[in-house]
Amino acid sequence: MEGVLKAYKVFQYLKVIGVWVSGISVLVMMFFISYDVFVRNVFSGSIRGGFEIVQNYLMPLVVFPSLAYVYSSGVLPKMDLIMDKLGARMKKGLIFMMLLIELFILALIVQFSWEFAMNGLERKTAFPAAGTMYPLYPLFFMIPIAFAMIFIENIFILIRNLKEEKASLLVIDKSGELEGF
Template sequence: MREVWLKSYGVFGKVKLLGLILSGIGLFGMMGFIVLEVIMRNLFNYSIPGNYEIVQNYFMPVVTLPIIVYAFSEGVLPRINMLISKFNYKFQKGVLLLLLLVEIVIFTLMTFYGWQYAISGMEAGDAFPASGSMYPIYPFYFLIPIGFGMLIIEMVFLFGKNLMDKDVSFTVSENKNEELYVS
């Protein structure tokens, strides 16, 4: 069972790494686009049409949404361990498992309704105006439920790890190389 768990989390770790790479590419693309805009405006007195809207609607979602699950898995985001670390083991374990269940339910609802919103946006052909043209936005709507879905998967791995191990753990990978901590 633990072997399958380790291999599954290893595969998921590769998916998280792809999200990290996508966010990095988006960040460098956004920086390049902004630098190009500043150069064009200051040297050639020409502004890229719709630059603000393109950064806001294309680059920002690509930079932020795929990396959320990576930040969650690395323990960067504030967690409940700051509050319950002084309590005994059973209380910590119970609170953590309850909190994970609540988070899984909430993120499942957000994934479900986010997916419905993305589908309706795709059907309607949602777009945003920039410099007199309409640019499609609906493909980026799908990043939201995909990001929340990946958070659910990470939380399920964390829930399973806390059920299998005797220790209380707030991240799945204790040693930062995407493998489960074996106690």
């Protein structure tokens, strides 16, 4: 099981890289918008295509790279109130059922979003901003990558639940310790 622990630690680094990409994107978006507002108010002009660049490049870069980290942190609701009222055996069975359903749905999302990204690549999908066409299709690949990382996180949660008697919806417990490995 030591190999699974090492794989999860590498996976955690990938998730943290995604958080950094999202954080840097938030800062770039903040400075970009602030600069645009300053230029608009002081010089009566604006960054040409600024809205489209923020909308099509920076906003997806804020959301998708950090999605797996947010999912694994436990801040998203996961039926905790209902789970606490169930017995250990029923709780474990419900968690297995939920994980299998999530894995199935995530696999479908990854498959269809990958097909969408490949279609965008074939068509060289772009958007107009300030009279220039900017490529949009590279950002389409962030969607299947983000959901594939959530799929991998669920695999680690499934492995943890197979190894440990106490069922959980997280790989890492609330104290920050890795459980089940």
